[in-house]
Amino acid sequence: MNKPKQFDVIIVGAGIVGGALACALGDSDLKVAIIEAQPCKTDWPEQSDTITGFDMRVSALTAASTNFLADMGVWQAIQQRRISPYRQMHVWDAEGTGNIHFNADEINQPVLGHIVENRLVAYALLQQVRQHNAIELIAPAKLDTIEQLDDQKYQLSLDDGQQLSADLLVAADGANSKVRSLAEIKVREWDYDQHAIVATVKTERAHQQTAWQRFLPEGPLAFLPLATADKQQQFCSIVWSAIPSYAENIMAMDDAEFSAALTYAFENTLGEVIDVSRRFSFPLRQRHAVDYVKTGIALVGDAAHTIHPLAGQGVNLGLMDALALSEELLRAKQRGLNLGSLPVLERYQRRRKAANLSMMAGMEGFKRLFEQPALPIRWLRNIGMNWLDKARPLKNRVMRQAMGL
Numbered sequence: 001m002n003k004p005k006q007f008d009v010i011i012v013g014a015g016i017v018g019g020a021l022a023c024a025l026g027d028s029d030l031k032v033a034i035i036e037a038q039p040c041k042t043d044w045p046e047q048s049d050t051i052t053g054f055d056m057r058v059s060a061l062t063a064a065s066t067n068f069l070a071d072m073g074v075w076q077a078i079q080q081r082r083i084s085p086y087r088q089m090h091v092w093d094a095e096g097t098g099n100i101h102f103n104a105d106e107i108n109q110p111v112l113g114h115i116v117e118n119r120l121v122a123y124a125l126l127q128q129v130r131q132h133n134a135i136e137l138i139a140p141a142k143l144d145t146i147e148q149l150d151d152q153k154y155q156l157s158l159d160d161g162q163q164l165s166a167d168l169l170v171a172a173d174g175a176n177s178k179v180r181s182l183a184e185i186k187v188r189e190w191d192y193d194q195h196a197i198v199a200t201v202k203t204e205r206a207h208q209q210t211a212w213q214r215f216l217p218e219g220p221l222a223f224l225p226l227a228t229a230d231k232q233q234q235f236c237s238i239v240w241s242a243i244p245s246y247a248e249n250i251m252a253m254d255d256a257e258f259s260a261a262l263t264y265a266f267e268n269t270l271g272e273v274i275d276v277s278r279r280f281s282f283p284l285r286q287r288h289a290v291d292y293v294k295t296g297i298a299l300v301g302d303a304a305h306t307i308h309p310l311a312g313q314g315v316n317l318g319l320m321d322a323l324a325l326s327e328e329l330l331r332a333k334q335r336g337l338n339l340g341s342l343p344v345l346e347r348y349q350r351r352r353k354a355a356n357l358s359m360m361a362g363m364e365g366f367k368r369l370f371e372q373p374a375l376p377i378r379w380l381r382n383i384g385m386n387w388l389d390k391a392r393p394l395k396n397r398v399m400r401q402a403m404g405l
């Protein structure tokens with residue numbers, strides 16, 4: 001049998017988080033492999049046949065995330081394609097009069113964040129990965145099995161028959177991580193009992209570079225502003241979270257019925273919904289790995305945690321995982337430490353677990369608060385929202401924290 005190919009770090013999964021980690025390690029002289037099950041494009045992803053070709057999966061990137069991407073020279077490439085800055089955010093309760101308005105001007109920032117299409121970010125990261133000679137991109141190839149060797153290293157078998165081994169194996173292979181299950185790392189998970197429907201829509205009125213979110217009794221409905229090349233402001237990416245039976249009804253509607261239901265659910269805020277792309281529906285689950293690390297293995301991004309999309313934080317948390325792990329690995333390399341050793345990996349876990357847990361707990365609290373039908377709770381939450389809207393110093397702190405500043 002051939003000797004397995006040796007690496008310092010093997011990353012499984014070249015989504016946004018895996019790609020970012022590989023890029024962040026690109027300038028070190030670590031030998032890195034990144035394995036991706038899907039074929040990786042060598043040209044910018046073409047426009048699809050939807051309204052103006054927007055990807056169905058978009059993310060609201062915080063300043064902390066775009067700074068990380070800019071430090072690696074990736075943000076500049078994305079900016080030249082298609083990004084949509086948002087300067088304001090408006091959140092309101094369908095069951096009352098509570099509302100909060102966030103404005104970047106109030107904290108002297110040019111924007112609150114940027115809406116980006118996931119496939120553009122993933123592609124830009126892989127283009128950067130290709131510039132680094134010490135990183136080998138292996139795609140399409142799927143991880144099949146892992147085996148821990150006597151020296152604590154992991155040996156991997158891919159579905160194309162390749163054998164690889166490394167001091168550190170990183171799981172960036174998403175919510176249903178194969179690495180995580182092969183490594184027998186336990187996960188705490190529960191169903192949110194909601195599905196998220198995503199689509200691109202065209203509205204009668206301009207979105208005003210504002211991210212909008214209305215909390216309905218069935219779940220939150222978000223309109224995220226998208227910009228076309230000619231700077232039209234009538235397109236939004238929507239994320240409509242609803243209990244499964246209601247989501248099924250919405251998915252079964254024809255486009256005209258769907259547009260009318262969406263216009264109604266969004267209270268005509270941007271006028272009528274006048275066009276809609278294909279719709280997709282995802283079941284929503286909260287997951288959190290009990291441990292992010294064990295000797296020779298680390299989990300990042302959705303492999304470690306998935307969170308309700310209501311605050312648009314999933315990819316941002318994953319990017320901060322990639323940043324923290326890359327910093328710890330570079331530090332360990334400088335000190336001649338084994339990259340897969342537990343003390344090195346536990347430093348990463350300490351930096352990220354508490355931060356991720358507190359964001360997840362906050363979002364869970366938010367979701368539950370807005371599900372409560374009882375009048376006193378509805379009354380209190382509406383008063384609370386209006387109070388926070390006027391409590392400038394606290395509101396500014398919330399804004400800065402959500403931006404990762």
Ligand SMILES: Cc1cc2nc3c(=O)[nH]c(=O)nc-3n(C[C@H](O)[C@H](O)[C@H](O)COP(=O)(O)OP(=O)(O)OC[C@H]3O[C@@H](n4cnc5c(N)ncnc54)[C@H](O)[C@@H]3O)c2cc1C
Pocket residue numbers: 012013014015016017018035036037038057058059060061141142143144172173174175178196198239282300301302303309311312313314315316317318
């Ligand atoms: C409806 C919805 C809306 C969202 N909106 C936002 C938002 O506004 N902002 C935000 O920050 N987050 C948002 N999120 C969350 C965000 O999309 C995820 O957190 C993010 O995509 C996770 O990135 P990842 O790289 O960890 O995983 P993934 O994107 O899942 O990437 C995993 C990669 O691993 C590969 N892979 C899997 N198994 C193998 C294998 N065995 N071998 C080789 N490769 C493998 C896959 O092909 C894939 O490319 C949203 C999520 C949903 C469901």
